[in-house]
Amino acid sequence: MPSNPLNLIKKPKGGTLFLLFTAMGLVLVLFITITLLDMFYRQTEDLPALFSAARDPVVLTAIGVSIAATTCSTLIAFTFGVPLAYLLARRNFPGKSLVEGIIDIPMMIPHVVAGIALYGVLMRSGVIGAPFDMLGVTLVDAFSGIVLAMLFMSLPYLVDTAREGFRSVDERLENVSRSLGASPWQTFRRVSFPLAFSSIYNGCILAWARGISEFSAVLIVAYFPRSAPILIYERFTSYGLSSSRPIAILFVVICLVLFTLLRLPEWRRKR
Amino acid sequence: MPSNPLNLIKKPKGGTLFLLFTAMGLVLVLFITITLLDMFYRQTEDLPALFSAARDPVVLTAIGVSIAATTCSTLIAFTFGVPLAYLLARRNFPGKSLVEGIIDIPMMIPHVVAGIALYGVLMRSGVIGAPFDMLGVTLVDAFSGIVLAMLFMSLPYLVDTAREGFRSVDERLENVSRSLGASPWQTFRRVSFPLAFSSIYNGCILAWARGISEFSAVLIVAYFPRSAPILIYERFTSYGLSSSRPIAILFVVICLVLFTLLRLPEWRRKR
């Protein structure tokens, strides 16, 4: 009998190959695990710093800004992205793959470049910034700038996921709905949207997570009001690791908790 | 006959719903398009700056550092990630989903937090940095630090894509290969790897692209030697938009060209 302890699905032999592969894979797993656990472990040596960070209004405000901004950007992405996703899933039109390509650009270009491009259009004299400036609204170094920067970076995640969700809805269900007398709008509301909802929700979570972790574009477009990543970076450059780490830990824990809470309804439904 | 010009696949009616959806989708498409085109368009007003950036050795060195570092990190990810991916696709073992979860962590946590965590382990007194320091190798503010930061951030893309590639290889092909006398290693080399190759290659491209666009973690771990995103940011904070934009444009164009070249063999094969 094979002695390979990983051989639990009882495949005969081949143990040495898999042992070698396990060893190689372990290198990567350890790299990630050690990096993260070390951060938490080091902080246990200075718990007071963690507690004081958790009470520091500057820190809490920054985390609040991050959460509020990514929530706003996700809502905007949802409102405009779901119709676009439905369109891309259901209609053929000239230039469709161009549109799909454009939507994916923010994922492909370096984040800093996106920040530079966003700064160019959002600044007071920019194509988008100028009309807002006339209304007395400043986008750069403002909450709205954070939201737009996050929106730009997180859009593709929502649109792509929702589009695949709509694609996986059998088009014949929509046909049947129409033959039962439902208008296109009724069909969308009663059939396509509910059936794609789990994908759309998933896309929202992805967009939300991508938004809250965005740093590069926000750094360039809207240093103020300080969002959490900016504050962590600022503390790091000004006071070093020991001053930024408690905030980083606080931020990542809050992110992961919120992330888990957002996923909860999905996990429930699957059971 | 329907008058909706998008109605090219000749679906009856439903035009108003789709017209509304088109309008909403257009907002997003325009947001991305305008942001990017504006950057290029503005630069046309100052072409000399673009040309001088293209000749500036500091700029070229920074772009070179970015390309070299992401290529190194992709090679490392390939070497260790492909065996791990095969393992995850083919074997069941206790804690498998934990391992899969760990591999995906770098995608889920805020980039700055990853940077802080990486700095903590890579610095001279860090868990990984200390042994290297004894060998006389410094990881922080060094090329190797850039590579490790990129590796951390881009790993999940390669492992996930390669794993799905291996999963899509019919396991029965491996069975048949074994029944024809091939050892596990011969089966991997002659059947599984070639059949999953296109996914693996795709994963490499994703990891490469993720690496080259990484800014946050690199900013914290290895400001020097300056990679392209760092240089762009430095110029932006020191001299403003007009000084950083040419580099941004140069960088993004080079990225997209390389990206396209890397995709070329894949497109060819599909025809």
Place this chain on the structure above:
Amino acid sequence: MIRIRDLERSWREFRIEDVNLAIDRGEYFVILGPTGSGKTLLLELIAGFYLPDGGKIWIDGVNVTDLAPEERGVGFVYQDYALFPHLTVRENIEFGQRVKKLPEEEIERSALEMMELLGIEDLKDRYPDTLSGGERQKTAIARALILKPDLLLMDEPFSALDLRTKQRMQDELKKIHRESGVTMVHVTHDQTEAMVMADRIGVMMEGRIVQVGGVREVFNKPLNEKIAEFLGVENILEGIISEVDDGLSIIDIGGIEISALTDLEVGSRVNAFLRPEEITISKVSQKTSARNNIEAKIEKIMNLGAVVRIELDSGLVALTSRRSAEELGLDRGAEVYASFKATAVHVLEK
């Protein structure tokens, strides 16, 4: 009820063209054709899920060619029933009335009636993925019928069912058809199903309706060789008419003479079609003027379960029951007589 003129449409790899068809009110019409012949597309065009590239469709005298599906009042049952997976059986059935915003009371009452009619009231709170094939089919039919459509289109309605359920549902569907009087158009690739269900059959091949007629007419008198082959007429014999005597002709098939009924003249080159189950294999000659009798040697016997397929050296293929093959002691190389009625031969000029 339905009139279709010069209908034409391409969609992906499918193409239908030159479709002209008239289906009567209350009829059970089966469109029979091989996979890929465009049957489903034709049904979807009638329902309005796609618009034709050319041609017109009338339902009940109204030109519906450009109408949206929700304006046609046509019920549709897809191959795998396309039930809304997020709704219960009852919600599926009530769907059409709900979008029409009928009073809640009426919706519930008629949904209940419909479920009782089909015997699925016990399933009302179940979701489609917990239903068996037959239950799904009943739900899909109920969902369509509750709106009292004049026309019900069904795409391979039995292909997802096992044999027993299929036989039961065929009876059920015929009953619904008799009692409701709704015009039914049913698409299938299965000859037996078409025989069992149809009032009339339209044979569809390569995007065209190539033959329309009653069941016997279509199966016994296919219009050409291709149709004959699709319908399972395995014996297609080329020959020349050598003699005509009062409607009964003699056809010379490479030296062998067979009698058949035809109005063609002496010297005509013809194809003669003969279904394998029309041939009786026996050990004694049964020749009469109205019955062909060919001496032959068995080249091959293949056991197909209850039936045996016999290939003769003359090229003829016969099907006979395994029992009678055993009783006759048929075996490879045996000398036998293959006999068949002159009326079983269907003659067509080449």
Place this chain on the structure above:
Amino acid sequence: MIRIRDLERSWREFRIEDVNLAIDRGEYFVILGPTGSGKTLLLELIAGFYLPDGGKIWIDGVNVTDLAPEERGVGFVYQDYALFPHLTVRENIEFGQRVKKLPEEEIERSALEMMELLGIEDLKDRYPDTLSGGERQKTAIARALILKPDLLLMDEPFSALDLRTKQRMQDELKKIHRESGVTMVHVTHDQTEAMVMADRIGVMMEGRIVQVGGVREVFNKPLNEKIAEFLGVENILEGIISEVDDGLSIIDIGGIEISALTDLEVGSRVNAFLRPEEITISKVSQKTSARNNIEAKIEKIMNLGAVVRIELDSGLVALTSRRSAEELGLDRGAEVYASFKATAVHVLEK
């Protein structure tokens, strides 16, 4: 050749247990069982793709239970042939010799021979996705046979083929079996296929081998009701033996008496099995001592193409050819005689 003792294995939703089996050298052995009975898993255990949870397997006297697949020298042909999609037909066939690092010259020569033998030399540079079902099957068989295995395992080898190709490939495979003398184990859920191909049959149900025997033996004398039902014996009659006379017994089936051959005693409660194609329907009585003859009324006639299925009011189901049903003018409500030989009834004590 193969000996299996107390084999046991669970895998996903499948489970096999208590499998004991002996297959002789050179035999064509068919494992026949319904979908989900664990047939494929059994084959994969013999090939060594999985290890058993318990029990032992010998091939050619060697205990291979713990050997890796590459050490067993067993050919395997999967249901859809599992050709390597990135290799040409020729590269697929050469695969086994290449991993064995045979001399290039020998590899090419024997691959060419094998391709010529199966008539696929023209396909040698084609990739699997351009091949038809039959061509794929030939390639898969060639790929396995070139290594001259003592044993070839085949998982539903015909299920991916259309009817004509299937019939041709069945002949081809029988020929290969005769000429090469390789032991073949073939798994299928198709009774007809088992009848056509097998020297011996092992019936597998719910993870166990429930009956092993020659073709006639298995089909005519199923060991219990479940097997009988799976094998298509539609008439399963419960009764009591009321009279025994020199081996010919009379069984009382709820008032109707039928004769059958059995050694059981008077008063035994039995099940009598009767295949529907064994029943002849006629308008005149054919009673003899060795032939049962039951008066009945036709309750239902169902047209199944070449064959007609007749349900009688006595509960019996008969299959007869459509032609003879038409000649007799059979119809619903007709009074007929159902006759069948006493030897066609298979009696089993309850």
